[in-house]
Amino acid sequence: MLDDIATFDWQAADAAYHLHPFSDHKTLHQEKIRIITGADGVFLTDDRGNRILDGMAGLWCVAVGYGRRELIDAATRQMQSLPFYNTFFKTATRPVIALAERLTAMAPGDLNHAFFACSGSEAVDTALRMARTYWITKGKPEKRVIVGREYGYHGSTTLGAAAGGMVDMHRQGARLPDFDHVMPPYWYGYGGQMSPEEFGLYAAKQLETKIKEIGADNIAAFIGEPIQGAGGVLIPPETYWPEINRICRENDILLIADEVICGFGRTGRMFGAETFGITPDLMTLAKGITSGYIPLSAVLVGDRVADVLINETGEFYHGFTYSGHPVACAVALANLDILENEKLPERAARMGDVLRAKLDAALGDHPMVGEIRHIGLIGAIELTSDKRTRRFFEKRGRVGTICRDHCFANNLVMRAVRDTMVFSPPLTISEAEIDEMVARATRAIEATYDAVRAEMA
Numbered sequence: 204m205l206d207d208i209a210t211f212d213w214q215a216a217d218a219a220y221h222l223h224p225f226s227d228h229k230t231l232h233q234e235k236i237r238i239i240t241g242a243d244g245v246f247l248t249d250d251r252g253n254r255i256l257d258g259m260a261g262l263w264c265v266a267v268g269y270g271r272r273e274l275i276d277a278a279t280r281q282m283q284s285l286p287f288y289n290t291f292f293k294t295a296t297r298p299v300i301a302l303a304e305r306l307t308a309m310a311p312g313d314l315n316h317a318f319f320a321c322s323g324s325e326a327v328d329t330a331l332r333m334a335r336t337y338w339i340t341k342g343k344p345e346k347r348v349i350v351g352r353e354y355g356y357h358g359s360t361t362l363g364a365a366a367g368g369m370v371d372m373h374r375q376g377a378r379l380p381d382f383d384h385v386m387p388p389y390w391y392g393y394g395g396q397m398s399p400e401e402f403g404l405y406a407a408k409q410l411e412t413k414i415k416e417i418g419a420d421n422i423a424a425f426i427g428e429p430i431q432g433a434g435g436v437l438i439p440p441e442t443y444w445p446e447i448n449r450i451c452r453e454n455d456i457l458l459i460a461d462e463v464i465c466g467f468g469r470t471g472r473m474f475g476a477e478t479f480g481i482t483p484d485l486m487t488l489a490k491g492i493t494s495g496y497i498p499l500s501a502v503l504v505g506d507r508v509a510d511v512l513i514n515e516t517g518e519f520y521h522g523f524t525y526s527g528h529p530v531a532c533a534v535a536l537a538n539l540d541i542l543e544n545e546k547l548p549e550r551a552a553r554m555g556d557v558l559r560a561k562l563d564a565a566l567g568d569h570p571m572v573g574e575i576r577h578i579g580l581i582g583a584i585e586l587t588s589d590k591r592t593r594r595f596f597e598k599r600g601r602v603g604t605i606c607r608d609h610c611f612a613n614n615l616v617m618r619a620v621r622d623t624m625v626f627s628p629p630l631t632i633s634e635a636e637i638d639e640m641v642a643r644a645t646r647a648i649e650a651t652y653d654a655v656r657a658e659m660a
């Protein structure tokens with residue numbers, strides 16, 4: 204069929220044979236899906252020749268933009284010399300050793316060891332297993348509860364989905380014992396009359412309340428994304444994370460920072476932990492680690508947990524065939540070169556402010572825009588039925604879906620989370636491309652507004 208690209212009906216074959224992740228297949232194929240055939244810089248191309256501005260960097264991952272020769276060459280060279288060897292049997296490869304050394308040197312605090320896997324979900328699964336193994340080794344096996352947050356996203360393996368706060372996932376077989384959740388620091392949604400600073404402390408205190416309820420003696424770890432990405436780019440007030448640090452430390456609960464989205468420059472610093480002042484015991488990384496060119500993830504392990512795993516646990520019965528895959532590690536090293544040489548974290552801070560100023564100018568006064576928020580090159584636009592009271596639409600998610608479709612029709616990828624439009628473009632986006640992104644987003648939001656008003660009339 205690849206010889207017959209022009210006449211083969213790719214959409215029909217997709218509908219017939221392919222099960223998509225996170226999709227309702229009945230509605231998915233009512234309209235023809237788009238076939239993406241190429242990409243360059245911040246633009247995708249589809250099979251009809253449209254150039255689509257990728258305001259999501261793939262799935263939050265293509266930090267250095269598409270088509271980077273350096274990454275392609277790194278993969279090719281590694282495939283030629285050694286396409287695969289495992290790290291189980293008293294062996295390692297040079298790329299995995301070099302990457303472990305480099306990541307731990309870059310990371311904040313005492314995250315001095317690295318464990319590798321292939322996806323964010325596997326990294327989270329690994330971090331949770333490490334946290335529980337730590338307490339088992341310390342003779343406290345009853346410390347096993349993992350506390351996460353509503354709207355948290357920690358991947359799609361069963362442990363990750365249970366730690367996350369997506370109720371739809373819990374309902375489909377991922378509600379497990381020994382997982383609990385607290386309120387997210389979502390000021391726009393839950394802050395009421397409180398200032399963001401007051402609300403940040405209030406939301407953090409919910410963890411303290413939860414600890415009193417289940418007992419610190421039963422809790423292994425708290426897991427949180429510095430910014431909750433898939434939950435709607437919930438950017439915590441400045442007061443939130445320092446208080447979470449304190450509560451975890453005082454109650455002897457391990458703190459896991461899930462940096463799968465925030466890591467590698469997205470927030471304007473190399474890691475979200477630096478942006479928000481988080482001092483994690485474990486950190487999970489994926490997505491931006493290879494800019495999505497090839498699957499890879501890592502868990503960075505702080506001295507407290509690493510010392511126990513290394514010196515007391517004995518064998519840690521956990522790992523993946525492709526842990527530390529040499530090709531993926533070689534690509535990650537080349538990707539880190541680009542991030543550092545082109546100072547992409549600093550660039551994200553600068554260009555994020557440019558993007559925000561332009562969004563404010565174009566959409567800040569729009570009656571359907573309740574809030575625009577951002578840090579670095581990650582942000583959100585809250586669509587509202589009442590700007591003054593920050594009210595949500597009646598049927599959550601419907602208007603967001605309309606807006607997402609208008610974005611797509613305007614050749615812009617922005618994702619809808621409920622009625623919150625979220626964006627995270629490649630960190631290489633230029634000012635002219637930002638202008639184009641804002642123009643397309645504005646057209647999409649105005650078209651959405653017209654559609655919603657027409658319905659109400």
Ligand SMILES: *Cc1c(COP(=O)(O)O)cnc(C)c1O
Binds near residue numbers: 321322323358462463
């Ligand atoms: C995407 C994501 C994951 C899961 O990563 P996969 O590579 O899809 O398994 C975990 N945590 C966070 C914060 C994510 O955004």
